[in-house]
Amino acid sequence: MTHYLLAVHGPAERNEFGNYGSKQEMEEAFAATGAFNEKLHTDGYWVFAGGLQPASTATVVDGREETPVMTDGPYLETKEVIGGFWVIDAPDLDVALKLAAEGSKACRGKVEVRPFEGLA
Amino acid sequence: MHGETAAVEQVFRQEYGRLIASLVRRFGDIDIAEEAAGEALVAALEKWPESGVPPNPGGWLTITAGNRAIDRIRREKQRDAKHQAALMHQDDTPHEPTGPVEDDRLRLLFTCCHPALAPEARIALTLRLLGGLTVAEIAQAFLVSETTMAQRVTRAKKKIAAAKVPFRVPEAADVPERLGGVLTVLFLIFNEGYLATSDGDPVRADLTREAIRLTRVLRQLLPEEPEVAGLLGLLLLTEARREARVRNGQLVPLDEQDRAGWDRGLIAEGHDLVRECLAINRPGRYQMLAAINAVHTDAPNASDTDWSQVVALYDQLTRLDPSPIVALNRAVAVAELDGPQVALTLIDRLPLTGYHPWHAARADLLRRLGRTAEAKRTYDAAIAATHNSAERAYLSRKRGELLVR
Numbered sequence: 001m002t003h004y005l006l007a008v009h010g011p012a013e014r015n016e017f018g019n020y021g022s023k024q025e026m027e028e029a030f031a032a033t034g035a036f037n038e039k040l041h042t043d044g045y046w047v048f049a050g051g052l053q054p055a056s057t058a059t060v061v062d063g064r065e066e067t068p069v070m071t072d073g074p075y076l077e078t079k080e081v082i083g084g085f086w087v088i089d090a091p092d093l094d095v096a097l098k099l100a101a102e103g104s105k106a107c108r109g110k111v112e113v114r115p116f117e118g119l120a
Numbered sequence: 121m122h123g124e125t126a127a128v129e130q131v132f133r134q135e136y137g138r139l140i141a142s143l144v145r146r147f148g149d150i151d152i153a154e155e156a157a158g159e160a161l162v163a164a165l166e167k168w169p170e171s172g173v174p175p176n177p178g179g180w181l182t183i184t185a186g187n188r189a190i191d192r193i194r195r196e197k198q199r200d201a202k203h204q205a206a207l208m209h210q211d212d213t214p215h216e217p218t219g220p221v222e223d224d225r226l227r228l229l230f231t232c233c234h235p236a237l238a239p240e241a242r243i244a245l246t247l248r249l250l251g252g253l254t255v256a257e258i259a260q261a262f263l264v265s266e267t268t269m270a271q272r273v274t275r276a277k278k279k280i281a282a283a284k285v286p287f288r289v290p291e292a293a294d295v296p297e298r299l300g301g302v303l304t305v306l307f308l309i310f311n312e313g314y315l316a317t318s319d320g321d322p323v324r325a326d327l328t329r330e331a332i333r334l335t336r337v338l339r340q341l342l343p344e345e346p347e348v349a350g351l352l353g354l355l356l357l358t359e360a361r362r363e364a365r366v367r368n369g370q371l372v373p374l375d376e377q378d379r380a381g382w383d384r385g386l387i388a389e390g391h392d393l394v395r396e397c398l399a400i401n402r403p404g405r406y407q408m409l410a411a412i413n414a415v416h417t418d419a420p421n422a423s424d425t426d427w428s429q430v431v432a433l434y435d436q437l438t439r440l441d442p443s444p445i446v447a448l449n450r451a452v453a454v455a456e457l458d459g460p461q462v463a464l465t466l467i468d469r470l471p472l473t474g475y476h477p478w479h480a481a482r483a484d485l486l487r488r489l490g491r492t493a494e495a496k497r498t499y500d501a502a503i504a505a506t507h508n509s510a511e512r513a514y515l516s517r518k519r520g521e522l523l524v525r
Contacts, residue, residue, distance in 0.1 A: 002283075002284045004283075091284075091286075092284040092285070092286040093234075093236055093283045093284050093285045093286065094285075094286050094290070094294075096283075096284075097236065113283075114283075115282050115283045115284065117282070
């Protein structure tokens with residue numbers, strides 16, 4: 001089994017309904033995502049998942065020099081940021097890609113799949 | 121001695137795809153498989169010139185490479201727990217079933233053509249691992265530097281290992297979706313064999329045969345899929361003309377080929393496949409190309425070719441695949457029906473100045489129109505754009521004939 005990060009990409013700018021067009025759309029996405037999370041638990045792929053606050057709440061820390069430097073905002077200013085993620089444990093990439101497709105459909109966002117080199 | 125080395129290398133190359141595929145299945149790691157295969161080649165180069173090529177060279181290479189891989193894993197296991205795990209895996213676990221078809225190469229083929237890999241990497245990996253081409257040859261085929269191609273192959277192999285792209289034939293439900301990528305790669309391998317882009321052998325029968333063999337295996341797996349039948353038909357009808365296609369190191373175009381030299385067995389099989397596709401009636405790109413080749417191989421002489429049928433099939437193909445290359449081939453057929461001027465007008469519009477068949481087709485039409493000076497220049501452009509020795513020889517002859525007149 002390999003751990004995979006399923007990172008959900010979405011617009012950096014959020015409206016009052018998160019990344020969604022309307023309240024109804026947002027609620028539908030939440031319900032679908034909840035159901036998908038249940039499925040990950042039931043099928044044994046679940047490790048961890050969460051939604052993130054907007055990228056504007058991010059702080060970049062550069063501690064490579066003696067005095068750490070804090071910078072407000074995400075590492076890269078882009079129109080698309082990671083809005084949330086799942087960490088799953090899957091036997092291979094084909095399984096991870098299938099789950100990512102389901103997750104993408106549920107949360108209505110593009111999902112990037114990346115294997116972990118290991119877990120600490 | 122040199123001849124013996126070349127003979128060993130030839131055997132090695134023929135066996136390479138099978139060897140790598142079985143090693144990958146066994147050890148679950150492409151790098152280990154490639155290293156072990158390389159060591160088996162070194163061993164063969166030492167032994168075979170003295171002892172002679174063994175009766176089953178593929179078996180010999182597989183056993184030798186397998187032993188070398190195990191030696192290597194044992195040597196490294198103290199300092200690398202991962203390799204130890206790999207050894208355990210191969211010692212304890214029975215081979216995973218491959219599904220309906222037990223063929224390591226097919227399994228590796230689906231891995232190499234995995235949609236998570238970049239399209240150009242799929243072709244490169246398939247040619248490297250299953251076709252046994254060197255990185256330099258693949259680089260030349262794709263007109264990129266060897267460094268770039270080496271990086272492309274390395275990156276793809278790393279992704280396969282790190283992201284765990286599985287080594288298996290997809291489940292039946294996923295096969296149709298994964299099929300397009302595999303067919304594309306097989307077709308490109310066949311084409312590389314049929315008209316090698318590099319300046320070595322003009323025709324690489326080992327590649328055309330390998331593409332056909334893999335397509336046959338794919339057909340066993342997917343007997344109901346008309347595009348697989350179509351691709352197989354296309355490859356067989358093209359392969360049937362291979363022997364007649366080069367004479368004295370010179371490419372012989374379709375209309376000048378000795379049709380008695382065509383392989384009637386392959387043609388009959390190809391025609392059967394085309395008929396089967398017509399009956400299924402779910403047309404696709406490869407089926408159309410097969411049908412076009414069926415018309416050509418149906419004509420006892422070039423002058424008997426049913427060009428209106430060919431153009432009609434290209435019209436249908438254009439609806440499925442409106443690419444400029446299809447338009448170019450259609451225009452070549454149009455020349456036979458409506459004359460070279462009509463065809464030239466069609467061809468001149470196409471954005472294919474970097475594609476040598478475009479120059480070759482233009483040169484031929486200009487020659488037929490008696491525009492000799494332009495034809496000469498265009499033949500020069502075509503010759504400059506191709507590395508295939510037989511094609512260069514053919515184009516040079518055509519250009520030379522212009523000078524005589």
